[in-house]
Amino acid sequence: MAESAEGSAGTGAGRAPARGARAGRDSARRGLVRAGLGFLLRRPRTLAALAGWSALEAAHTFALGFALARALDDGFLAGHPATGLAWLSVAALGLLVGAWGTARVHRQVAQLTEPLRDELVRRVVGRGLHEAVTAVGTPGRAAGEASGTGVVSRLTHQVEIARDSFAGLVMVSRSFLFTLAGAVLGLVALAPVLLLVVVPPLLAGLAVFAGTLRPLARRQRDFLVADEELAREVGTTVRALRDVAACGAQESVRRRVERRVTAERRAADALARWGVARALALGIGGRLPVVLLLVLTPWLLRQGVSAGALAGALTYLTQSLLPALQSLVHGLGGAGARLAVVIGRLREGAPDSGGPAPRTPTPGSRTPTPRTPDPRTPSGPEVPALELRGVTFAYGPGAAPVLTGLDLTVPAGGRLAVVGPSGAGKSTLALLVAGLLRPSAGEIRVHGQPAVPGRLRAAEQLAGQRVLIPQESYVFTGSLRENLCCLLPESSAPPPGAVLLDAVEAVGARALVRQLGGLDGWVDPVALSAGERQQLALARAYLSPAPLVVLDEASSHLDPAAEEMAEYAFIRRGGALVVIAHRISSALRAELILVLDGERTCCGTHAQLLESSALYRDLAAGWAPQSRV
Known part of the structure; x- marks a missing residue:
């Protein structure tokens, strides 16, 4: 009974830090969301311009399916090829207008991403220089100065990753929302009954993706961290190969690197398993509507849906909604996770920020202890060295x-x-x-x-x-x-x-x-x-x-x-x-x-x-x- 109680206590003690770590991550995530919303809301003019140009870009989505439907129903199928060509010209004009809107969208995204980059760089450089300055006159002065330089050099690289990820996230999210709006308006204009075929599976696919987004992002973060740890371990080992071999530490170093490799493989396997959710969401939200549209074609025709409207709906699905959904799923699952990881480290000062406080384990980083030569080894005066x-x-x-x-x-x-x-x-x-x-x-x-x-x-x-x-x-x-x-070994007192x-x-x-x-x-x-x-x-x-x-x-x-x-x-x-x-x-x-x-x-x-x-x-x-x- 005593052993059982002791084991239970140990298990509970082990769960507490895990719960605390999860709570800390959740709090950090909420802090990131609040900071991100605050950053966006401080730029209402840029957001309004971005929405306006995105709406113009979405006009291409609306015009593509609607013009194709009218070209078939009012033109080619009705025996009026000139009318059909005119409607196709409208689709081509919509394409040009959409391209112009896309170019303007990129400018507005730059108006968001560059201030984000500048703000992060100011924080990083300020923190690094502060650490270097506060180290003057204190123990570790030279180390502090070098550490501040390391913070600046490493974290400014992470700032670039954050900027690129943020730009990609804004682009895919905005593109999906306005593409969805343009496609839905087009379907309503063609035949409202088409919404019954397209919208429910699309919403179901989005729900599946939303439900798996947090664990997918967590697995993405775990994989990125494991990859960084493996790269750091391998880099340290390669630089120390001569010393490792001279000191006979090959086996211990091999085990340490092997643990890193195993950790990254497990993280990659977990990420791949959750990656199936992406395929499921795409299948339900993007490809199932196409199948339903084809299967329900006879019923839709009986409801008064024209052949042109069916062709337009198929165009909306295959040329607009499916590509936009694919970009959203892969963008949020990849760039979104990277952005959360990098921004979190920039805000919180993660272990690889270069500072001396959170010292990353390196060869000899555990407190070593002196050893004595193996007494079984002949080392007396009669045995030559x-x-x-x-x-x-x-x-x-x-x-x-x-x-x-x-x-x-x-x-x-x-x-x-x-x-x-x-x-x-x-x-x-x-x-x-x-x-x-x-x-x-x-x-x-x-x-x-x-x-x-x-x-x-x-x-x-x-x-x-x-x-x-x-x-x-x-x-x-x-x-x-x-x-x-x-x-020194680890077998006796330091x-x-x-x-x-x-x-x-x-x-x-x-x-x-x-x-x-x-x-x-x-x-x-x-x-x-x-x-x-x-x-x-x-x-x-x-x-x-x-x-x-x-x-x-x-x-x-x-x-x-x-x-x-x-x-x-x-x-x-x-x-x-x-x-x-x-x-x-x-x-x-x-x-x-x-x-x-x-x-x-x-x-x-x-x-x-x-x-x-x-x-x-x-x-x-x-x-x-x-x-x-």
């Missing part, structure tokens, strides 16, 4: 090998610098060690395990044993704390702020932290320089518990003093360090130096290589000793 045995690698079967038969051992806690000319294979070696590339021959082991394990579980375990920081460092949109902790600050202090990034407004400041990758992104990535690697760190020119955008500070920070941190050096000064801070020089590749200390490697002597010739920190 890195071993290469006869490693050969070529980019393709016919390509010349970049590395040939390379043997290398880096002891646990050892420091290796890799130097060589451009194209010698330095970054290739880093990718091989990180497991992003598989050697053509030979074996690479990290703490006794294969660098490219065959099993997923082994890959996840190995991910905690190494970390690669590439030259183009990956930084994602989110808080500074999230960026620093994204390589690191205190003092630990994070010690890490950024160690790699020389304290000034950047102050610039961003502290650990909770917002990070915009576009607003950071390449050197600032490298500092964040170095601090992230410093916090990682991985006992093997590979820096692939990870400080190339820093000055020599900052680079030296960062490298000594990793030396003091402990563990093994492999530095792909772009300055020869990095080699002086290493215990071993690997010189990649094709067949003359060799490894040793600085003194040994000065004796044995001509290339190393050339590289070291222009180097001047730097003071150590």
Whole structure:
């Protein structure tokens, strides 16, 4: 009984937020309707002009069926072809008048849509600039300024979507109403009894569509949101592919993307199911009257309806009412839903408005916690941190090998610098060690395990044993704390702020932290320089518990003093360090130096290589000793 009561309480608690969310959406929808009506009512002259030109456009609808009926009854069927041609000329004139009215209608629609666009842009820009200004002098100042810029750049794009959707909605709604009025007047003029055949199924079709409009719009919104979330997730994943593979996070990222794909597929399926309502409404309101008109032709003829009137009614149905109904159904179901979604976000400041408050989940967005290396992984002094045995690698079967038969051992806690000319294979070696590339021959082991394990579980375990920081460092949109902790797992307590600050202090990034407004400041990758992104990535690697760190020119955008500070920070941190050096000064801070020089590749200390490697002597010739920190 206790379990049952507890379960019921949990279910009720789950329903309450759902009811609250629905109530919030309903309130927002009512607010949108009121705002829209208020916007239109403030422009009575434009509405009156739009109605007048629309009525002129509807004259074409009236003239088309009525003139055709008179051309048949009074002209061709009565043996007066001249009269028939005259009535057809009236239909042609109505077509010209309707085209003129349509051109004027577009001008009036522009008089509505452009003020809407201007008003939305003013609100968006004002809100974005307000957020940027209020961020000055507060934590997250730089993040706030970047966030305000992001609000303006992203939401002005949504303003254009809102303008186009609103224009389409006005056009299809107005066209249907005035086309319906013109057709009904024409049917009354031809034979009022025709209304009994046309109007009831038309009203039934509209009722079916009206009844399904809200759930259809909701499904359309769900699909649009799911599509945006999938695009955001895929974009983030693509930008982070190298880091994902280096950290062994392929499976978790795959699951996250798969969830987004599944959510969009379900939203698309639900939208398609409700889309059947569109076809049903069109069938009842637009096509059923045509069938009824043909089936009831004998009865209508007995009621005194002429052949011309029947032809005119058929023309009204097929050439006017059915196309107008199709435009209305698809316009309200598509553009109407998009307009409601976009306007709602512009008014309410939705999560993708670019502001820092509603932070969208990104890789590492959940509060991470530190991890310790798997105790089952051999990592004692007797197990080298890195071993290469006869490693050969070529980019393709016919390509010349970049590395040939390379043997290398880096002891646990050892420091290796890799130097060589451009194209010698330095970054290739880093990718091989990180497991992003598989050697053509030979074996690479990290703490006794294969660098490219065959099993997923082994890959996840190995991910905690190494970390690669590439030259183009990956930084994602989110808080500074999230960026620093994204390589940490979720199995233990989050690191205190003092630990994070010690890490950024160690790699020389304290000034950047102050610039961003502290650990909770917002990070915009576009607003950071390449050197600032490298500092964040170095601090992230410093916090990682991985006992093997590979820096692939990870400080190339820093000055020599900052680079030296960062490298000594990793030396003091402990563990093994492999530095792909772009300055020869990095080699002086290493215990071993690997010189990649094709067949003359060799490894040793600085003194040994000065004796044995001509290339190393050339590289070291222009180097001047730097003071150590």
